[in-house]
Amino acid sequence: MTGPADAFENVVEIRNLWTVFKSPDGDQVVHRDLNLVIRRGEVLSLVGGSGTGKTVLLRQILGLEHPDKGEVSVLGRQPGHFRGMAAANVGMLFQHGALFSAFSVLDNVAFPLRELQVFPDQLIRDAALVKLQMVGLDAQQAAKSPSDLSGGMIKRVALARALIMDPPLLLLDEPTAGLDPESADGFCDLLSGLHRELGLTVVMVTHDLDTLFDLSTRIAVLADKKVIVTGTARDVITYPHPFIHEYFLGGRGQRAMEALHEKR
């Protein structure tokens, strides 16, 4: 099956991007002349210190924010220009799931389709149930309220909602944050399977090195207000930069590196 992403080898193109936040204390430059291309089918992870603008970049790809200068294009168009169909092109898994607490699981997943006011309700419910099944949840869980779910289940429901319109591009903000190691492993396995089966392009922000090494096909490192290096885990780890040295070769990085060696 071919889809909208098949026509584009570069699913996301970010060219000469500047992001500046104005405040009474002066302007805060977050991105300065940042460039990044995300190719079809890859799992590109964004890594960087706190406040380097990783989440802002995801929001710009989604079209929720716009750069001060430069260009972001998704499938050849500016993200804000999907005319209400953004969810059909880009699915977003927010850090804390962002479910509506007053809605059932099923209604949360169905929400983006209902918003379109195009499809009959039975079809929408069936589509939501199929997506819940894809993330390992059954009809019994569909009737529950988000407050009855574990952290891992909330992430799964939020993922089902992000995928409801079969978007070719999926954005993940800290997908395993707050999960215990077993749930985090299970969620990584699920993401990895869906990436393969659905042929998704994925952009992920994560601070968790296990998740990073498990899922990424390529890593982009943000420092000095731009992308300083992109490549495989091995490529970026050997790039000479103080942030990379501290991040990957400090105590926690060493442990993750040992785990990476054990896997191969």
Ligand SMILES: Nc1ncnc2c1ncn2[C@@H]1O[C@H](COP(=O)(O)OP(=O)(O)OP(=O)(O)O)[C@@H](O)[C@H]1O
């Ligand atoms: N709407 C906004 N108005 C003003 N400043 C903002 C806004 N959104 C983000 N910022 C600032 O931009 C910087 C980058 O924020 P962002 O959340 O993207 O960082 P991050 O790399 O995701 O950090 P972390 O890893 O800690 O989540 C931060 O200093 C943040 O305070």
